Amino acid sequence: MILDWLLPVLLLSVLALALIGAIRRISLWRAGQPSPVDFFGGLKAMPRRYLVDLHHVVERDKYMSNTHVATAGGFVLSLVLIILVHLFGIESKWLAWPLLASSVLMFVGATFVYKRRKNPPSRLSKGPWMRLPKSLLVFSVTFFLVTLPAAGVLPQGFGGWVLALILAAGVVWGLGEMVFGMTWGGPMKHAFAGALHLAFHRRPERFGGGRSTGLKPVDLDAPVLGVQKPSDFKWNQLLGFDACVQCGKCEAMCPAFAAGQPLNPKKLIQDMVIGLAGGTDAKFAGSPYPGIELGNAKGGPDSTITEGLVNPDTLWSCTTCRACVEECPMMIEHVDAIVDMRRFLTLEKGNTPGKGAETLDNLIATDNPNGYEPGSRMNWAADQNLRVMSEVKEADVLFWVSDGAFDMRSQRILRSFVKLLKAANVDFAVLGDEERDSGDVARRLGDDATFQSLAKRNIAVMNKYRFKRIVTTDPHAFHVLKNEYKDFGGDYEVLHHTTFINELVKDGRIKLGGHKGGTVTYHDPCYLGRYNGEYDSPRELLSAMGIQLAEMERSGFRSRCCGGGGGAPITDIPGERRIADMRIEDARATGAELVAVGCQQCTAMLEGVVEPRPEIKDIAELAADALVEADDSQPARTRRDELAVEVA
Template sequence: MIPTREIYWNIEGHWLMYLLMLVAFAVFGYGVYQKSRYWRLGKQENRFDNIGERIKTVLVHAFGHKRILREAYPGIMHFAIFWGFVIFFLGTLVVALQADLGLEIYHGSLYLGLSFLLDIFGIAAIVGVLMALYRRYILKPERLDTNLDDGISLLLILAILVTGFILEGLRIAATGDPWAAYSPGGWALAAVFSGLATGVQSGLHKFFWWFHLLLAFGFIAYIPYSKLFHIITTPANQFFASLRPKGELDKLDLEDEEAESFGVEKLEDLTWKDLLDTEACTRCGRCQDNCPAYLTQKPLSPKQMIQDLKAHLYEKGRILLPQKQGVDSGAGETEAAVAGEAAGRQLIGEVIEEDAIWSCTTCRSCMEQCPALVEHVPKTIGLRRYLVLMESKFPSEVQLVFRNLENNANPWGVGWANRADWAKELGVKVLSENDSAEILYWVGCAGAFDDRNKKVAAAVVKLLQAAGVNFGILGTEEKCCGESARRIGNEYLYQMLAEENVEIMKNYGVKKIITHCPHCYNTLKNEYPQFGGDFEVVHHTEFIAQLLAAGKLRAGEADVTVTYHDSCYLGRYNDVYLAPRQVLQSIKGLRLVEMERNHERSFCCGAGGGRMWMEETLGSRINEMRTDEAIATGAEWVITNCPFCLTMLEDGLKAREKSENMKVMDIAELLVNLQN
């Protein structure tokens, strides 16, 4: 699609395009400025650290389409449109530099190669746009909500591409370009125009030249006011994505005497990055398609939550911006009254339903699937923090959990003095009796108090003993890690528990910790450093894999078919997918079959985000939906790595009346059974 040096061979007054270009860029710049003013209504947050890593994130996700390509049809579609336009833009830039500034950039074989490349990518972009139109208006997947802007954006792109090829075809037909074969798109169209009179060809070329130009400048001007703005906001959002561990929530400064409230009560409590998220969201629906709450008919759609925040931002921003600048909004009385009423809507309860806030399992599937790297879960936790810390509003059953954590440092409310009873017959020493212990086994509340998960804790101990590992436990000195309290929103209670645990472990000089609960694992590894707890934390599936690889444990044999459930906090939060599968694959005779949703797309059991302690009264049950996926594999055993998942899947099998045909066990239990 690169024309020869005679680019303006029959265009009179082509200099007007420079004026039109200035107008287009002025409209574009004004739109960007206006949008950025709204984002800056949010609180300050530093997202300018580690520039090199941020550039890498953009290269991987924006240019490499890492997440988009996980789905074949939309992935190929978007890849073709994106790269077609990138190459088209670069080619146009080269043309402008040479034709308008007289720079000798391309000639000879370079010219022919670039011409061929532009045509190939231009054709690919047209195919991509047609695929997008077919998908949006013919296939109509549920997750897509189509509006007028979607159609205008796609048709505008298509018109620019098609008119570009028409221009090329007319030029080739009129000039008899001997190198036309290197422009296959234009060459094909040239055959259509070659029979026309020279004057007709010239007239058509003039018309389409100006038409194409106006479309291109219109496209530029339209970008900030349309869905096309994601061309800018999505890479920007990827650049400013959090570089902290995925499982780390921000630490509230509860001693800040100037803080008027804690958590997110209103729009202004969100950060500028939170508000940029709303503009970067393209409404693709990947988050919604992978949200366990949405898929089980809960009043939560991650996509809708972000879109509702965006609408509220522009509603309230119309009032806040003039106030911030100390000027009159210029609106009439009626318009001001309507805007004021919209802006006065409460963020919690009116913009976002309370039931939606409490439906989230914090499984992070929305964030893991989002190509724009929108951060849904931290916003949800921020809303919960306000409800809990400032309003004391939370599901009634959670009150007992908080009381149990305060009084006995565990959600079950069992006396703290009984915390080590599970280990009485196992010969396990506490650190106060074994100061030479190299490793702390963090048992967790489930392992210490839940009858079913005590068996898992015992299995872990037996494996460590069989491998000759020098370890100990904290016994009655161990307290709940506080993970559920934090995810529910009780930051005060979480910090109290965390600080006490860190102090105890530091007093014993703990360096390395093994835990079989992914929730404890994530908290100790990624969040305790906020309180000075810098420990090496290993999940028991990782440690077992290491022991097997070192020959300190034997895998054994089992003529059985199993399916493995990736827990959210081990998988999506900490990217531990390989080690558990290595353990299973090392067992001779064992056959591993994957569920439909596995690895980063694994389906939540429904217990995360403190949901373990809440009644599930809305929609269908998440654990039963996941259980159905396990049953569909035809496996005899379901292997887990998490106390919550084990409980929820066992309950799911009972509900489906399949507990006699299918067993659930932790990976440590499986190994212990095979040791005998």
């Protein structure tokens, strides 16, 4: 019968064309810059990364998790068995029956895909993606039917020529979408690119439960600083862009998109694909950047990205909160790409909007973003009698004060934390006027040169002294000190102040009474939570004060950004509303009278919302207010006493 010879020919032809397409696609990725990978180790790790790490994200949506297991699992198993049974002609019921079963499994998954696509959420791309459920169903049904004779269920040639031609058409449709389209373009392109993306990910530390959030340093001797054109990206970044499944989960979580600023992380990644392969965004079937019409963006591998493909305001709208990265089931690194492109605009073109240029000039001239006199860094502590490292040379804890030292509101947080440190008799000291800005703002604004200068100078100062830990009330400084200074020789144990205070409470070194007040909710700072995985200590500390939190709908790893990260308040790209206003609306929905925070920038952003609104307080302030003073009849044990005992 016709299928006896036509089916192997079709299979061989499609597989050959798919191989040609794969070579073509790989050549596009390889146009990017070198990036070392563990080739065989990555391929070996790929199945686990797919089955465990990727599905750890996917299973947050149980419906799609189960659907994906059935559909993708059924397809992969079916394709392997189809090659054995129908291409190599292995006549075995031990292969034919599992092929029937895998086809049924794929069919079940495809019906749920079809159901989801009947009334899809707005975040999902439409266009070619709307035909995918039909292609999945055709593929599974067609190969189920053509395998029935091999399984001995029906005789060879059943149904005659008419059915054979119909099945042949189904084979062409199914193989065309599911195999040919995997490397030549279409919805299934994500499957081929996604598998290799997992194998050769630029941040392999993210797999196996790891965390990798520090930005990669710029080679300041490179011919071009940052990314000017798509071919300036690392080759495996280009590969990652092709892995996008256009699910729009990043879009749904992006605070800038929700605020009506001209950023949509899904659209940005698809624009990078346009830049990779050449073309325009006329056929993009998802949500556009707010306020920017589709059809006008065009680019190519060697075209400047911000001169036709992406408006610079799109890049400057990002708060670097990593909500998009956290939600992405394909583990694409949107923030890396955005900062890479910002680096070109800042370092090569000098085009940093808003007060960006002024801020960077201030950092260079005064070591702080607002241009304050460097010698006034310790004015806030004139009455605190703090020990300074240049005098004592050694302490258990180095208290990194950060630039909150220049802000009157942040100074209240610093004073509260100092009160707790003294109550616990912590042996601590500060750098005083030797401390400089951590460099976080400069780095997020794309000025890696200034960041590296600040980092190296801070490291040189800290390396003069002996201490066990660094503690800071600033999550942004916490992040760069902990995760980004390592690239320059600064490897330290760094704690956020909520973690440290929680330790003091657990160790019995301070005692906290009950909180006197109304309903409390907690806002997770992006650079403490998503960047560093610290969600528990702030909540445990609040619980120690007898506070039962009224959690916001978006909390924990899905917390909404306050709008203060990534230099966003400095570049100040206009939108339809303010991100901080949306966050306060989240808090109001809980009925909270007070929002507990653990970040100076979050405090500033949320307190900037027009009243009436809940009160905003740092957890250090709440803990200092709840502190139960030690009994004066029992003198506190000081570090000097402990040293005396050790010497004795």
